[in-house]
Amino acid sequence: MTDKEKHVFETIYERRSIRKYLEDKQVEKDKIKKLLEAGMAAPSACNLQPWEFIVVYEKDDVALLKAAQFSNNHNATMAIVVCANTKNVPWEGPNWMIDCSAAVENMMLAAAAMELGSLWVGAFHQDVVRNQLNIPENIHVMNIIFFGYPNEKRPVGTRYNEEAIYWSKYDPDRQREMRTMEMLSDPGIKAVEV
Numbered sequence: 001m002t003d004k005e006k007h008v009f010e011t012i013y014e015r016r017s018i019r020k021y022l023e024d025k026q027v028e029k030d031k032i033k034k035l036l037e038a039g040m041a042a043p044s045a046c047n048l049q050p051w052e053f054i055v056v057y058e059k060d061d062v063a064l065l066k067a068a069q070f071s072n073n074h075n076a077t078m079a080i081v082v083c084a085n086t087k088n089v090p091w092e093g094p095n096w097m098i099d100c101s102a103a104v105e106n107m108m109l110a111a112a113a114m115e116l117g118s119l120w121v122g123a124f125h126q127d128v129v130r131n132q133l134n135i136p137e138n139i140h141v142m143n144i145i146f147f148g149y150p151n152e153k154r155p156v157g158t159r160y161n162e163e164a165i166y167w168s169k170y171d172p173d174r175q176r177e178m179r180t181m182e183m184l185s186d187p188g189i190k191a192v193e194v
């Protein structure tokens with residue numbers, strides 16, 4: 001494996017959702033800029049780049065964002081709220097979410113490479129966040145990505161699962177055991193030799 005491959009794969013496998021953070025260590029502004037640069041390197045349909053990002057880093061503002069979650073389950077120190085402006089997107093539908101998700105994954109991998117933790121949060125009260133951050137109705141709010149310096153280590157690896165792979169054609173007769181909500185706490189992570 002080349003050094004480049006090793007770095008990329010290690011970073012992919014090391015990214016885990018982090019919910020315990022060092023509260024007295026802020027993410028530096030230059031690192032925030034790097035996260036955003038990585039996000040905006042993502043592919044997007046017809047290269048329309050509909051994403052928009054609101055950086056929330058003042059302690060009280062981050063606390064308000066956390067309070068808008070369905071369950072306040074972490075102590076991250078900053079957040080990037082990922083939105084989309086679809087003014088010039090000539091099709092209907094939620095395709096903007098795909099573009100924004102590519103940007104999110106890039107930011108989370110960049111975070112892992114810079115020894116930052118990250119947490120993708122989709123369960124929050126949209127109206128509360130819109131109100132807090134002054135987001136108008138024509139702007140889509142996707143998700144909140146929290147960041148900070150981690151204060152926990154989590155197992156790293158892949159969820160490689162042959163049952164999820166079909167070669168050449170789908171096989172509707174395959175009896176695949178799908179994960180359920182009850183399995184949330186089992187990450188299903190397997191270590192990989194890089």
Ligand SMILES: Cc1cc2nc3c(=O)[nH]c(=O)nc-3n(C[C@H](O)[C@H](O)[C@H](O)COP(=O)(O)O)c2cc1C
Pocket residue numbers: 015016017018073119120121122123124143184187
């Ligand atoms: C679209 C999306 C929404 C998520 N929303 C939440 C959330 O609201 N709260 C939370 O604690 N984790 C949330 N997560 C994190 C997942 O629980 C986590 O990615 C999953 O359990 C796999 O663990 P890992 O990220 O450590 O690999 C979300 C992840 C995604 C991709």
